[in-house]
Amino acid sequence: MRNPLSKKIVEIQPSGIRKFFDVVNEMKDAISLGVGEPDFDTPWRIREEGIYSLERGRTFYTSNAGLLELKEEIAKYLERKIGVSYHPKENIIVTVGGSEGIDIALRAMLDPGDEVLIPQPSYVSYLPCTVLADGIPVVIPLKEENKFKLTKEELEEKITDKTKILVLPFPNNPTGSIMTKEDLAPIAELVVKHDLFVISDEIYSELTYGTDHVSIASFPGMKERTIVINGFSKGFAMTGWRLGYACGPSVIIEQMLKIHQFAIMCAPTNSQYAAIEGLRNCENEVQEMRRAYNQRRRFLIKEFERMGLQCFEPEGAFYIFPCIKEFGMTSEEFATRFLEQYKVAVVPGTAFGDCGEGFLRISYAYSLEDLKTALGRLEQFIDGLRKEK
């Protein structure tokens, strides 16, 4: 029999820590700080609207790009939140989660050999999606000393004549780093100067603490060269509804729509109706969740400080990224031993790129009680390690 598989697919490495994930998922009694999704239920208003839409028999396809009513609400929301105006019919496409948006944006924009700059540590899909779109991923390792922000120097160093796209993953999973207006200004300048495009993954935009999220699309000359990816999963606690959107120049959105139309048809109808309610009436619920995350964030920072675990202060998403280099083992070793001995699951930093070595991603999408229990065990574990030395 012939080899049934595509070389391109086979050559994509499965995530290096899949083995670790498999071990964790089999340990039923483990407590976990490893999940990248909110612990809150979707706000009831939204769920109720979803139920209602099913009762009304809204069980058919929507137009490919999504319900106009939803896109209108998205346009208003973005105008309000990031100060960029998008035309609901021309600049917005409703996708199956932010992930689909990333995929189709890369596929719509890349020709074979085009380079895509991917700052890491960052979400796991940018690199394989680039490869699938025949692009060449070029990693920019971010540094803790810069609070895992992307600097102008780091960006400039990696730009070649082949560079076409910069992926901008802020607020960042897994580091919790954000890019402020001041941080973004020199990046935007370079992007314009070198005629690049940006895929700005802003899925955690609702979750910043202290300063409001700023989109690179709001800088002069940037709206025309940015695809903003966002969605309902994190801010609205709607992961399982699989609903996101991409916004950008109509020339790109039109081509993305082609891929979306042939591969997906449309995002789930039920989710789209529910999300309209979310955008119209759930500002309070979103704010309450943000407040809870912020309290847990402060708690963790303080606890790590007390334990003497080095950690920069995250300002976004719901992750904290402590450094474990003092223990002289890899992130995966640390996470594996911690799991085996204390039955707590955390994610090794290397899951998000090689430069995540020496760090752990700890999610605070857990109740304060759960966090206390897990941190108690972490303290015992690292006390033991320090005595071993």
Add this chain to the structure above:
Amino acid sequence: MNMRTEILRYMEKNSRVNLEELAVLLGTDEVTIANEIAQMEKEKIICGYHTLIDWDKTGEESVTALIEVRVTPQRDQGFDRIAERIYNFPEVNSVYLISGAYDFLIILEGKTLKEISRFVSEKLAPIDSVMTTATHFILKKYKDHGTILTPKAKAERVLVMP
């Protein structure tokens, strides 16, 4: 949102305040929290620290009734005087002045139906200004003070996910 509101939002859900912990959660220091709480107690913004109890789960017999009361307000004293006569009974839990078809809504706790009906017929109805009463007994409490009393199924989340 100012610090007072932040503290109240927290305490509304959990009055067992650990000052040290609350200071961390709200990003301030213990002294600030302690002072604000003391001040709010003084100003009667914080009026008490109660415990939310689901009596149904204890062996204790207890009955809660909502009573609608229509009254004729008295000259010069309006509703306040009548309200006072009612709320001074210790078994009366809450008294609200209400707009609409009736004037007061009273929440009453008693051990038995009999005890409550006796209160209505012997104490409440005979008050001069009281014209009519309508008593509703609570059959089941689903949610009280913003807390759902029926236990919720644990969320099914996978353990790790990038």
